[in-house]
Amino acid sequence: MNIQTALWIAQRASAAVLALCVAVHLAMIIYAVQGGLTAAEILERTRGNAGWLAFYSVFVLAVTIHAPIGLRSVFAEWLGWRGRSRDVVLSLFALLIAWMGMRAALGVFA
Amino acid sequence: MVHRLSGIALAVFLPLHFWVLGSAIEGEMSLGSSLAWTEQPLVKLGEWAIVLALAAHLGGGLRVLALEFLPWRDWQKGLAAAAAALTVAVGLALALAL
Amino acid sequence: MKVFVKRNSGFQEFEVPRHPSQTVLDVVTYIQRSLDPTLAYRYACRVGMCGSCAMTVNGVPRWTCRTHVDRVVRNDALEVGPLKNLPVIRDLVTDMREFFDKWARARGQFAGERTKRDDFHKVKPSSSDRVQVDSNIECIGCGVCYAACDVVAWNPDYLGPAALNRAWTLVKDERDSLKTERLRAVAGDAGCHSCHTHMSCTERCPKHLSPTAGIAGLKRETAKALLKGEL
Numbered sequence: 487m488n489i490q491t492a493l494w495i496a497q498r499a500s501a502a503v504l505a506l507c508v509a510v511h512l513a514m515i516i517y518a519v520q521g522g523l524t525a526a527e528i529l530e531r532t533r534g535n536a537g538w539l540a541f542y543s544v545f546v547l548a549v550t551i552h553a554p555i556g557l558r559s560v561f562a563e564w565l566g567w568r569g570r571s572r573d574v575v576l577s578l579f580a581l582l583i584a585w586m587g588m589r590a591a592l593g594v595f596a
Numbered sequence: 597m598v599h600r601l602s603g604i605a606l607a608v609f610l611p612l613h614f615w616v617l618g619s620a621i622e623g624e625m626s627l628g629s630s631l632a633w634t635e636q637p638l639v640k641l642g643e644w645a646i647v648l649a650l651a652a653h654l655g656g657g658l659r660v661l662a663l664e665f666l667p668w669r670d671w672q673k674g675l676a677a678a679a680a681a682l683t684v685a686v687g688l689a690l691a692l693a694l
Numbered sequence: 695m696k697v698f699v700k701r702n703s704g705f706q707e708f709e710v711p712r713h714p715s716q717t718v719l720d721v722v723t724y725i726q727r728s729l730d731p732t733l734a735y736r737y738a739c740r741v742g743m744c745g746s747c748a749m750t751v752n753g754v755p756r757w758t759c760r761t762h763v764d765r766v767v768r769n770d771a772l773e774v775g776p777l778k779n780l781p782v783i784r785d786l787v788t789d790m791r792e793f794f795d796k797w798a799r800a801r802g803q804f805a806g807e808r809t810k811r812d813d814f815h816k817v818k819p820s821s822s823d824r825v826q827v828d829s830n831i832e833c834i835g836c837g838v839c840y841a842a843c844d845v846v847a848w849n850p851d852y853l854g855p856a857a858l859n860r861a862w863t864l865v866k867d868e869r870d871s872l873k874t875e876r877l878r879a880v881a882g883d884a885g886c887h888s889c890h891t892h893m894s895c896t897e898r899c900p901k902h903l904s905p906t907a908g909i910a911g912l913k914r915e916t917a918k919a920l921l922k923g924e925l
Contacts, residue, residue, distance in 0.1 A: 490885075501661060562883070590613075
């Protein structure tokens with residue numbers, strides 16, 4: 487069980503998922519912006535929408551996997567940071583992203 | 597290199613983005629005041645830069661996926677991704693009219 | 695023209711006459727024979743076959759015997775230095791040991807199964823595996839790709855494009871018997887997964903090989919092996 491091979495697979499798989507999610511997200515944002523943006527208007531459309539909540543949950547999960555693995559290389563190569571402490575910090579970052587992302591998704595769509 | 601720097605920029609920006617949206621939990625008022633803040637020109641510039649970073653990172657990422665998984669000629673792949681990134685960036689810039 | 699040569703003590707400037715069809719190797723040889731005999735440098739065949747003359751010319755790793763001065767001179771000046779990413783023994787001569795040690799660590803040696811008593815293993819030249827191997831097999835270990843690679847510069851353990859490319863040609867060789875060990879040797883932070891596809895290696899290879907393609911192949915093969923539980 488080679489950890490870096492597993493991370494590579496996870497990184498590429500989450501990248502593919504993100505490519506789709508980002509495309510959908512941007513299309514939606516453009517559509518939403520066309521008609522102007524007030525808080526009330528946005529929330530009216532988004533609250534209680536289970537479909538979009540599910541979509542954004544997948545989006546958040548993919549980012550939680552993708553970003554820390556990317557940063558892992560950057561930390562090793564540009565900061566010389568390798569080993570346990572780096573991996574622990576990145577895991578914490580992943581949890582932070584997951585928590586904040588779900589908080590945001592629930593705030594807008596639940 | 598663009599791919600790496602845009603990735604770092606996105607990783608830094610994302611918690612902020614989530615934070616702003618999470619304020620929607622506190623209700624319309626909070627999101628409203630956050631949105632009013634984003635109308636400032638400096639923030640608009642930052643938003644446009646982030647969108648550009650996203651497009652660049654996506655384009656670079658598609659290039660990497662193509663190089664690693666498809667039996668294409670090497671030079672074509674750079675071209676394809678550059679085109680993809682450019683399209684996304686241009687489309688967004690126009691659509692958002694920032 | 696002025697030639698700035700990077701030596702142990704720093705850059706030294708020489709005034710060198712220009713000739714038609716002059717190569718950078720001609721320039722370095724002229725300096726050592728006529729201007730400063732203490733200059734240390736390597737070359738052998740001088741006709742673009744052995745790779746010994748590889749140096750950094752105006753910041754780019756090249757074979758100096760195959761680099762025409764007319765192509766690289768800027769404002770009547772030229773800069774020559776040793777290959778990057780390798781320890782310098784003296785002046786323009788680098789210590790290639792780590793380059794070849796990494797080759798060995800990547801399991802870059804063929805391991806066949808047949809003995810002289812067995813019949814030949816017949817390999818179809820047109821099989822897709824063989825075509826892939828053939829397109830990357832001509833490596834002569836000159837070190838230009840290693841000197842060009844950003845990841846080699848950033849990660850001291852990284853095996854490098856040449857070693858990984860050679861491992862790839864062996865993994866894809868149907869006569870080879872060590873596939874799983876090779877994949878184990880190249881998977882990981884020191885191996886193929888650290889490649890960021892900058893493609894400097896492919897761009898600079900004087901034999902027009904693509905280590906990037908080989909390394910991408912290793913990424914696919916290690917992933918497949920992991921998913922099959924073989925890694």
